[in-house]
Amino acid sequence: MTNRIYNVLFLCTGNSARSILAESVLTKDGSGRFRAFSAGSQPKGVVNAFALKVLRSFDYPAEGFRSKSWEEFARPDAPVMDFVFTVCDNAAGESCPVWPGQPMTAHWGIEDPAAVEGPDIQKEAAFVAAFRYLKNRISVFAALPIASLDRMTLGSKLVEIGQLQGATKPRPSAA
Template structure:
C-alpha cells in the first residue's frame, strides 16, 4: 500500500523576483491553477513594487488564470516563524538570483528559472502585452515540466538536476555560471 503521506502531500513553492509584480506573480497563479492541488504557490520580491503590473493581471485573466488575492510582497513575509515552510524556491529573474536570499526554514530545493523581464519592455501597449504573453508561456512550460516530475521517487540530487534543467529550457536568460 502506498504511503499516503507522500502521495497526498501538498508542496509549498515560492517564486522570487526583485519587484514581485510580473514574472513571480504569474508563476504563482499558474502553479496554483495547474498544480491541481498538489502544490501551493506563493511569490515575493526582494524589493517589491507597490502593485502588481496590470499587464500581468491582463494576461493571466486572458488565459483564465486566477488573479484574486495577488499582491506584490516582500520575501521577508516568508522568513517569519509563522510563515509556511517552503519545499521549493525558484528565482525567475537574474537580479533576485544574484542577491543574498534569506535562509529559508526547512532547507527547500532551489533553482534559477530566469526569463526576460516583460515589464522592462518599452513601446506601445501591444508590444508590452506581447512580452507578458511570451513570459507567461515560458513560465507555464517550466511549471508544467516541474509539476509532472515524480518528486516522491527522485532523490535530492536527481531532483536538483531536473530543476536546473527546467531552468535552462526555452527562453532562459543567460545567467552568470556562479549563480546557476
C-alpha cells in the same frame, strides 16, 4: 503515491510580474499538489496590470495577488517552503534570506516583460511570452514524480527546467 502538498515560492526583485504569473500558473495547473507563493527582494507594492490582463486572457487566477517582500517567508511563522525558484536574474544574484526547512532551489530566469518599452501591444506580447515560458517550466515541474526522486536527481531536474526555452543567465552576486 503521496498526498503531500508542496509549498513553492517564486522570487523576483519587484514581485509585480514574472513571480505573480508563476504563482497563478502553479495554483491552477498544480492539480492540488502544490501551494504557490510569490515575493520580491524589493517589491514594487503593486502588481503589474499587464500581468493581470494576460492571466485573465488565459483564464488563470488574477485576483488577490499583492506585491510583497520575501522577508514574509523567512519569518518563523511563515509556511515552510519545499521549493524556491528565482524567475529574474537580479533576484538570483542577491543574497536571499535563510529559508526554514532547507528548500530545493533553482533559477528559472526569463526576460522581464515589465521592462519592455513601446506601445501597449508590445508590452502585452512580452507578458504573453513570459506567461508561456513560465507555464512550460511549471508543466514540466508539476509532472515530476517528486516523491520518488532522490534529492540530487530532483535538483538536476530543477536546473534543467530552468534552462528550457526563453532562459536567461543569472548575474553574479556582488560579493
